[in-house]
Amino acid sequence: MSTSTAKAPTEEFADFVHATAGALYRTALLLTGDHHLAEDLTQTTYARVFASWRKVSRADNPAAYARRVLLNGFISHRRLRRNAETPTQTLPDAPGSDADPSARIDLLAALQRLSPTDRAVLVARYWEDRSVSQTAADLGLTETAVRTRSKRALERLRPLVADIFPERTMR
């Protein structure tokens, strides 16, 4: 048994990953809706954190820094992809109040029907329990925009969520 308490940077970083990766990965899963993409997003986030680990490890809240890197990474990646996407006149499977109630869809799939930024707002507000002002700071939005997007996204999600959790939302 070693009596030394000093840890090597990589060991310290591995401890940090083990302590925080569960929550960060679940956030990534809600944002991307896919395990592979969530793994990629989480790993990319931690790679960026490791690249600045000496500075990040001395910060007050390294986990908060990692969460912000992940959110911004997700938004900017989606922005790049959106530029390469081809617009279409009709949206596939547009959610609406007249949706077939028998067409039950998974919550992850329902979230994917929202815009990336709306999804990020919902995840920050209701998964991470961030306040409006914290969410605004995390995503670089105004507080008004966070409230508006949150309300709009929730309204779009409700019919879909109702299919999955009728006892909670269809009263």
Add this chain to the structure above:
Amino acid sequence: MNDPETSLRTALHERVGDQHPDYAKLSAGAIRGGTRIRRRRRVFVTAGAAAAVGAIATGGLGLSQLLSTTAVDEAPLAAASAPTASPSASAGALVAGQTVNLGSGLTGLVVTNAEAGTMEITIQSASMITGPGTGFTMIVSGPEQAVQDYWAAGFPIGQDYPGLRFATEGLPRGLVESVPVEVPDGWTCEWSLIDDHASCTSRDGGVAALNIRPAADYETWSTSPDKGGPGSGAYVTDLHGDIFISVQSGRGTTDAELEKLATSLAWVD
């Protein structure tokens, strides 16, 4: 009490609360990826510094102009006017064949860059500054963790020997050393073996991802509907030695196309 916000909060936690990543893979992949980012930054910074000092030396830039310079990675290299840095007082001249004690059980074998080109090593860092290290490569070896830490610290001895390249041997480089499968006709894959990953594109523009995974993860991946099990929308190959491959679709790939890709992968050995 059962307002939509509370319902959503509860539903989100119920949906993903029991999901866990592969911690060891995440950590190892992040360290590899983060180290690459550091190396790129260092090359950009040293390249920018060489260009800036060279420009000052030739009277091309004033200090105020230098301070207003942004994006060092966009600065053009002034190789002809790059400075010749001097080693610190404690640093002697490097000689091919010498072994330097780097501490923590690490040694650095000095070879010429020409010799390095004939060896089975991985170049991890290359400085563009001309100095007493120019023309030499140091192969760092020793306990793996110590090598990783020395690597993560940016090969500190390089401060005494600007221009010196660093190489390693024996570090983990992914689960396999070469591309493990051939893909069927109509698909093209870009492999990043160090990340155990390939991005594939079909002739008609569909996208798919292949991930090489350790055999220890096979049971979970082949049975869990949240990973690659039935109903997941992803596929896994059979075990092949110590590895298997998960196949996941991207934009423009149908489930049938993905299944065909997954079942058509042919192991190379």
